[in-house]
Amino acid sequence: MPRWTPHADERLIKAAIALFDQQGYEATTVADIASSAGLTKRTFFRYFSDKREVLFSGAQELELLWVGALTEAPDDAGPVAAVMAGLDAVAEMFTERHAFARIRARIIAANPELQERELIKLERLASAGASALEQRGANPSAAALAAQTGVRIFHLSFARWITQDDPAAFRRLIHEAMDELRELLAS
Amino acid sequence: MPRWTPHADERLIKAAIALFDQQGYEATTVADIASSAGLTKRTFFRYFSDKREVLFSGAQELELLWVGALTEAPDDAGPVAAVMAGLDAVAEMFTERHAFARIRARIIAANPELQERELIKLERLASAGASALEQRGANPSAAALAAQTGVRIFHLSFARWITQDDPAAFRRLIHEAMDELRELLAS
Numbered sequence: 001m002p003r004w005t006p007h008a009d010e011r012l013i014k015a016a017i018a019l020f021d022q023q024g025y026e027a028t029t030v031a032d033i034a035s036s037a038g039l040t041k042r043t044f045f046r047y048f049s050d051k052r053e054v055l056f057s058g059a060q061e062l063e064l065l066w067v068g069a070l071t072e073a074p075d076d077a078g079p080v081a082a083v084m085a086g087l088d089a090v091a092e093m094f095t096e097r098h099a100f101a102r103i104r105a106r107i108i109a110a111n112p113e114l115q116e117r118e119l120i121k122l123e124r125l126a127s128a129g130a131s132a133l134e135q136r137g138a139n140p141s142a143a144a145l146a147a148q149t150g151v152r153i154f155h156l157s158f159a160r161w162i163t164q165d166d167p168a169a170f171r172r173l174i175h176e177a178m179d180e181l182r183e184l185l186a187s
Numbered sequence: 188m189p190r191w192t193p194h195a196d197e198r199l200i201k202a203a204i205a206l207f208d209q210q211g212y213e214a215t216t217v218a219d220i221a222s223s224a225g226l227t228k229r230t231f232f233r234y235f236s237d238k239r240e241v242l243f244s245g246a247q248e249l250e251l252l253w254v255g256a257l258t259e260a261p262d263d264a265g266p267v268a269a270v271m272a273g274l275d276a277v278a279e280m281f282t283e284r285h286a287f288a289r290i291r292a293r294i295i296a297a298n299p300e301l302q303e304r305e306l307i308k309l310e311r312l313a314s315a316g317a318s319a320l321e322q323r324g325a326n327p328s329a330a331a332l333a334a335q336t337g338v339r340i341f342h343l344s345f346a347r348w349i350t351q352d353d354p355a356a357f358r359r360l361i362h363e364a365m366d367e368l369r370e371l372l373a374s
Binding site: 078079080116119120123141142144145146148149152153156177178180181182184185186187 | 265266267303306307310328329331332333335336339343364365367368369371372373374
């Protein structure tokens with residue numbers, strides 16, 4: 001029976017991120033990651049199907065948080081207000097992960113295959129968000145527009161946030177971007 | 188020296204679309220496509236690197252048209268007005284391709300790998316659009332927001348357009364979606 005290793009997944013993620021950053025994503029093997037975390041390859045594969053998935057292991061948590069916040073927004077919140085509640089929850093989750101997010105973004109920016117995987121993640125967020133808004137009673141068209149807009153605001157604000165030194169700035173950047181879009185469309 | 192074959196690329200696209208639709212994308216080979224078009228595999232590979240690229244051969248034309256229309260929008264048009272000019276040009280190009288677009292969309296919807304390729308195409312349109320808006324003097328933030336919004340409006344309106352019987356409806360659907368987003372954000 002495999003021995004239980006406390007926080008093995010977190011250790012593997014931390015080791016992988018450090019290695020990807022230092023020696024490049026392509027040059028890093030699963031064996032390198034496991035060894036650097038003081039674990040076996042076998043333990044690695046209990047948590048991740050491949051090295052790419054280490055970088056996307058937070059995607060499910062992000063989607064659950066986003067969909068949960070959309071669902072639990074006040075009953076009288078329209079699609080855009082619900083999306084803003086979802087983005088606030090996401091911003092809060094990310095605040096404590098600023099250093100990690102910066103390094104991860106740098107790794108992804110250097111690798112087209114990872115950029116594609118990131119696009120798929122964003123599209124899933126938009127699609128799951130639209131479904132959650134429909135569940136709240138929004139019409140499909142408004143739900144799709146609001147969810148897509150929210151995901152694009154998230155993505156653009158994320159790109160700004162990681163260039164800034166204040167981890168708590170993400171929420172403000174999201175609101176600024178939404179206000180900017182609102183003004184652009186109104187003018 | 189290879190013999191010049193008139194409209195070989197168009198014939199190959201037409202044959203490929205028909206075969207993908209009839210027997211499935213996965214089940215169709217390059218040999219099938221060439222044979223159905225009355226051409227050789229060698230001719231196929233003069234035009235396309237693989238069968239997937241047959242479905243994306245219009246991507247460059249679309250991007251050139253979009254970027255061209257953004258660039259040539261009136262000097263006093265803001266980023267969103269320029270984006271609408273770009274979308275109008277795109278809608279006009281698509282109008283005569285309604286039947287083709289419907290079948291292509293059906294093929295793509297059935298294949299996750301093609302959906303990923305489509306996401307990449309959309310992201311490139313957004314990125315090229317943002318650069319064109321910056322060239323016109325828009326600040327990078329407004330350029331990115333307007334271009335991303337335009338591409339999402341295009342994509343959502345496209346999905347509606349192919350369910351409708353009027354090929355000329357694309358432009359109207361785009362404007363309706365933009366108006367709906369404007370109202371959602373203003374409320």
